[in-house]
Amino acid sequence: RERGLPPGPPTFPLIGNLHQFPTSFAHLKFTKWAQVYGDIISVKLGPQTVIVLSSPRLVHECIDLRSATTSDRPSLHIAKLLYDDNEEIAIARYGPTWKALRRAAHDILSHEACMKHLPIQHAEASQLMYDLLERPKGLYTHIYRYSASVILSVVAGIHCPRFEGSIIEDFDSMIRQLEYIMRPGGSPPVDLIPLLKHIPSRWALWKTKAREVRAAQEKLFFGILDHCVDRIKRDERNDCFLEYVLDHQSRYGLDYRKMAYLGGTLLMAGSDTTAVFLRWFVACMVTHPDVQMRAQQEIDEIIGLDRSPVLNNIERLPYLRAIINEVHRFRPVTPTAMPHTTTADERVGDFLIPKGATIFMNVWAIYHHEDYFDNPELFDPERYMRSELGAKPGADTTGLRNDLGFGGGRRICPGSNLASNSISLNTMNLLWAFRFLPRKDEVTGFPIPIDLNSYTGGLVVFPTPFQCEIIPRSEAKADLIREQFTAALPTFELFEQHTSL
Numbered sequence: 001r002e003r004g005l006p007p008g009p010p011t012f013p014l015i016g017n018l019h020q021f022p023t024s025f026a027h028l029k030f031t032k033w034a035q036v037y038g039d040i041i042s043v044k045l046g047p048q049t050v051i052v053l054s055s056p057r058l059v060h061e062c063i064d065l066r067s068a069t070t071s072d073r074p075s076l077h078i079a080k081l082l083y084d085d086n087e088e089i090a091i092a093r094y095g096p097t098w099k100a101l102r103r104a105a106h107d108i109l110s111h112e113a114c115m116k117h118l119p120i121q122h123a124e125a126s127q128l129m130y131d132l133l134e135r136p137k138g139l140y141t142h143i144y145r146y147s148a149s150v151i152l153s154v155v156a157g158i159h160c161p162r163f164e165g166s167i168i169e170d171f172d173s174m175i176r177q178l179e180y181i182m183r184p185g186g187s188p189p190v191d192l193i194p195l196l197k198h199i200p201s202r203w204a205l206w207k208t209k210a211r212e213v214r215a216a217q218e219k220l221f222f223g224i225l226d227h228c229v230d231r232i233k234r235d236e237r238n239d240c241f242l243e244y245v246l247d248h249q250s251r252y253g254l255d256y257r258k259m260a261y262l263g264g265t266l267l268m269a270g271s272d273t274t275a276v277f278l279r280w281f282v283a284c285m286v287t288h289p290d291v292q293m294r295a296q297q298e299i300d301e302i303i304g305l306d307r308s309p310v311l312n313n314i315e316r317l318p319y320l321r322a323i324i325n326e327v328h329r330f331r332p333v334t335p336t337a338m339p340h341t342t343t344a345d346e347r348v349g350d351f352l353i354p355k356g357a358t359i360f361m362n363v364w365a366i367y368h369h370e371d372y373f374d375n376p377e378l379f380d381p382e383r384y385m386r387s388e389l390g391a392k393p394g395a396d397t398t399g400l401r402n403d404l405g406f407g408g409g410r411r412i413c414p415g416s417n418l419a420s421n422s423i424s425l426n427t428m429n430l431l432w433a434f435r436f437l438p439r440k441d442e443v444t445g446f447p448i449p450i451d452l453n454s455y456t457g458g459l460v461v462f463p464t465p466f467q468c469e470i471i472p473r474s475e476a477k478a479d480l481i482r483e484q485f486t487a488a489l490p491t492f493e494l495f496e497q498h499t500s501l
């Protein structure tokens with residue numbers, strides 16, 4: 001470890017900490033290291049330096065305030081096999097291409113733009129309730145269909161009425177393969193030992209897999225854009241984002257391929273994340289019936305029984321807002337956010353963060369730290385009723401935010417408005433409509449427990465699929481859900497209905 005770097009686990013000659021670097025559940029290992037070496041640590045991967053920040057003050061200082069030099073992404077060999085010239089916005093290097101993509105993303109995801117997407121979000125949320133009413137066992141795919149169809153509709157003007165056999169299912173399967181090859185350890189450390197890149201393809205499984213995923217992405221991404229072009233030719237526009245980008249190519253400076261990739265990568269970035277939040281929400285409701293009942297009482301008092309909630313009702317539901325903040329804190333969807341890279345040397349206190357270092361914001365460690373939260377391992381929305389940030393009395397809350405899970409600085413998630421609207425709308429709807437109970441074992445009759453500590457260990461942390469009973473709170477509500485779904489059908493008709501591209 002070079003002089004001046006923050007402390008960290010002892011290194012081995014040449015490889016540094018490569019042998020200890022986590023290939024899954026990175027947030028847990030980072031948090032253990034933070035407990036031993038402090039809120040800012042350095043980890044060496046050969047010559048590469050990785051910095052992990054585990055306090056809100058340091059995240060604010062390094063990621064938010066110094067975003068001019070901490071907004072790059074790591075250069076990854078595997079990304080170069082998958083993409084041309086920074087066309088994937090989330091992993092694009094900081095530069096003109098990323099700026100053009102980000103500007104376009106802002107035009108569709110800003111607060112004002114999201115107001116225009118509300119009708120589709122309301123209609124899709126009606127379908128989610130309807131799907132759960134009719135086929136409650138499909139919770140996982142219904143939620144995914146919801147979040148992917150919202151984005152596909154606003155980006156490409158395509159509504160997916162079902163998951164099975166649709167483009168959404170193809171996306172889902174492509175994303176799983178992508179995660180598999182992009183996971184740490186998914187390919188040999190080519191970025192550290194460039195010679196490895198010359199291994200012939202027949203012995204390098206990761207190259208074959210990357211080619212397959214690249215081909216699958218091209219088919220999906222171009223398929224979506226070609227669809228919009230055909231719709232324009234047929235004079236059947238539906239005012240979606242890609243139509244606008246096609247019409248204003250010079251404003252964005254994006255060629256056909258980059259436009260296709262912008263649409264596709266927005267869908268990739270936005271569908272899993274929102275769905276994972278909603279799955280965690282349901283898991284927390286099943287395991288905390290007292291919290292569920294209290295939120296339902298609040299909803300019944302404010303909304304009443306004879307209509308379902310609309311987005312702005314959230315402002316009058318402080319306990320539900322507390323639940324949302326607590327789910328973000330208790331099970332952040334991306335517990336280490338996404339890695340940033342520095343484009344210049346930076347000094348933080350006595351420490352050096354060298355140019356080219358990769359920085360992780362350890363959201364998990366911050367949200368699970370006893371310095372900031374009482375009993376951080378407990379799911380307890382009440383903490384957000386006592387204080388805006390959920391923090392314990394007297395805690396140093398410099399830099400603490402309720403939206404740390406959306407990252408920070410110039411790379412902060414541009415989809416947070418769309419995601420937050422989806423989250424508010426669906427958490428209100430689901431609690432208004434249903435009771436979420438543990439499923440009973442058919443043989444023993446005992447409730448099947450849900451283990452909130454059981455989840456996947458990648459960048460996005462999925463709860464292990466769980467079982468639960470989803471029961472409408474009354475027959476009157478069930479009727480209303482059916483009526484609302486029927487009333488939503490004309491909204492869907494504005495969009496193309498996807499069966500197969």
Ligand code: HEM
Nearest residue numbers: 090269270273274333337338405406407408411413415419
């Ligand atoms: C609960 C839902 C979501 C969570 C927790 C989430 C979280 C994140 C995080 C942590 C990052 C990295 C930020 C950083 O580097 O500092 C990110 C980036 C990104 N997100 Fe989200 N996100 C969510 C929903 C969405 C949605 C709905 C969209 C779009 C429709 C979206 C689009 C993106 C894009 C395009 C990036 C890359 C930004 C860049 O690198 O400049 N996200 N998100």
